[in-house]
Amino acid sequence: MSERKQILVTPEEMEEQRQYIAELRTRIEGKGLKYHIVTYGCQMNVHDSEKLAGMLHEIGYAETGQMQEADLILFNTCCVRENAELRVYGNVGALRAYKQANPNSIIGVCGCMMQQPEISDYIRRSFPFVDLIFGTHNLYRFPCLLLQALDSNTTVVEILDSEGAVVEHVPTRRAKGVSAWVTIMYGCNNFCSYCIVPYVRGRERSRHREDILEEVQDLAEEGYKEITLLGQNVNSYGKDLDRQYLFHQLLRDINGVNGIERIRFTTSHPKDLSDELIETMAECKKVCRHLHLPIQSGSNRILKAMNRKYTRENYLQLVEKIKKAMPDISLTTDIIVGFPGESEEDFKDTLDIVEKVRYDSAFTFIYSPRRGTPAAKIKDEIPQEDKKERLARLNELVSSISHEKNKAYLGKNVEVLVEGPSKTKADVLTGRTGTNKTVNFKGDPELIGRFITLRIVEAHVFSLVGELLKDA
Ligand code: SF4
Structure with missing residues (x-):
């Protein structure tokens, strides 16, 4: 048994939240209330929204995909990129008229952005119709906060600035x-x-x-x-x-x-x-042959400025070890272009490492400064046009390698886990290989949730097309 050192939220506190859920359930019973959650950012946030949805279902709210028919709207925010932040302001601001027309509705804003005091303050001052503001560390207290918001005429704000505890047994949908x-x-x-x-x-x-x-x-x-x-x-x-x-x-x-x-x-x-x-x-057979290993930059100078604590040489040695142990591994990465001080030479080092590693795909971004981080204090002298041009060159290289790697699947049989209908084409299902390749194919919806073998007949930059084997 490992020693428990985490601060755990006590069973008593969780019991208290369960009691708030029961109280809320009694209050909204028979009203047919609906909720809508808008999630920004990474999978951690998506999973946090699953917990918010779990608590709302226990209370008795039903989910709706239409924001305009919701009685409770939550924005689960992300502060990693500036454009997601700007979208939050726009989307929350757009609800002013909705709140006037539906004064009993509840509008809440939560997530990483709210952990920054100047932002939660800005939301509270600029959008006084927001009923509830809370951060990431107290998500489990949502039932208590919702109850307060239902009874309050002013915005309920609760942001904990400490690390937060590890919370277990939050209802999850x-x-x-x-x-x-x-x-x-x-x-x-x-x-x-x-x-x-x-x-x-x-x-x-x-x-x-x-x-x-x-x-x-x-x-x-x-x-x-x-x-x-x-x-x-x-x-x-x-x-x-x-x-x-x-x-x-x-x-x-x-x-x-x-x-x-x-x-x-x-x-x-x-x-x-x-x-x-x-x-x-x-x-381990069940561990997928896919590794997402963010490199961020191929230049040692920029990696140092980013405080990444590895060099391009360390990274390449690591990749060599990984490929030696698993020759069929698919590697993906994250890359930032235009970090302050990035020269053309630094950028060429990034292109070079992409060529050397031959990533299956990459998430590529133009650097955007985040208030409160050390990098935001470095003077950013790279013209936006140059950043865009570098991003375009990088994307072209990444795409050509992705396409080439996908073409290597042509004519091969691959096992996919069928995930559901394709988002873009009727009659088409989507599955994924262990190497994280999306494969679209025509098949019976009964196959959803099953492992099947497909023969790959088309290879695109971002996906493959497969056919069911005749005898499958
Ligand atoms: S490893 Fe670096 S980039 Fe990733 S979350 Fe931590 S600080 Fe951010």
């Missing part, structure tokens, strides 16, 4: 399907110079292994076949506890859970990716 997210840790200790996450999500707090394994077991019993383990840096899992039980050991244990067929995880900081983890990935 997951998206229907075959895959489920499981958060294994919260926060980040890395302080990359451009990133706001450690300031708004706090330091690393790992969940206890028994709690994670129990959740995975429950998901298997509910019929989920694939799980994705979430954390800002999953490779640090367990280091804030007694260091006797680390991420690779957790992966091995989850690999042993009956019913779970595929295990994915994100995100991995290269400096913390251990040999034991590579070995475990190679040995």
Whole structure:
């Protein structure tokens, strides 16, 4: 048994929230109230919204996809990129007339953006019709806060600026399907110079292994076949506890859970990716042959300015080790272009590392300063036009490599887990390979949730097209 060092929310506190849920249920019973949640940002936020939805369902609200017919609207915000932040202001502001027409409705804003006092303050002052503002650390207190908001004429605001505790047993309503997210840790200790996450999500707090394994077991019993383990840096899992039980050991244990067929995880900081983890990935059949390994820049000078704590040489050695252990691995990454001070030479180093690693795909971004981070204080002298031009060159290279890698699948048989109907074409289903390739194909909806073998007949930049085998 590992020693429990996390601050856990006490059973008494959780019981208190359950009582608020019961009280709210009695109050709204028979009213047919509906909720709508708008989620911005990463999978952690998507999973947080699943918890908010879980609590709302227990209270008795039903979900609606139409914001205009909702009695309760929540914006779960993200502060990692500026454009998501601007969209929040626009979308919240657009509800002014809606609130006037529906004075009994509840409008709430939560998530990472609210952990920044100047932003939560701005929301409260600029949009006084917002009923409820809360942050990331007290999400589990949503029932109590909602009850207060229903009884209050002014905005209810509760932001905790401490790390927050590890909260277990929050009701969760997951998206229907075959895959489920499981958060294994919260926060980040890395302080990359451009990133706001450690300031708004706090330091690393790992969940206890028994709690994670129990959740995975429950998901298997509910019929989920694939799980994705979430954390800002999953490779640090367990280091804030007694260091006797680390991420690779957790992966091995989850690999042993009956019913779970595929295990994915994100995100991995290269400096913390251990040999034991590579070995475990190679040995555990259920761990997918896909690794998202953010490089951010190929220039040592820029990596230093970003405080990434590895060099391009360290990263390339790591990739070599990974490919040696798993020659069929698919590698994806994140890259920022136009970090302050990035010269053409630095940018060419990034293109060079993309050529060398040959990523299956990459999320590429133009640097945008985040208030409160060290990088925001560095003078940014790169003209926007140059940044856009670099991004276009990078995307062209990434796409050509992705296409080439996808073409290598032509004529091959691949196993996919069928996830559901295609978002763009009727009669077409979508599945994913273990290597995280999206494969579209014509097939019976009865196949959803099953593992099937497809022959790949078309290869595009972002997806593959497959055909069912005749004898399947
Ligand atoms: S590892 Fe760096 S980029 Fe990732 S969340 Fe932590 S500080 Fe942000």
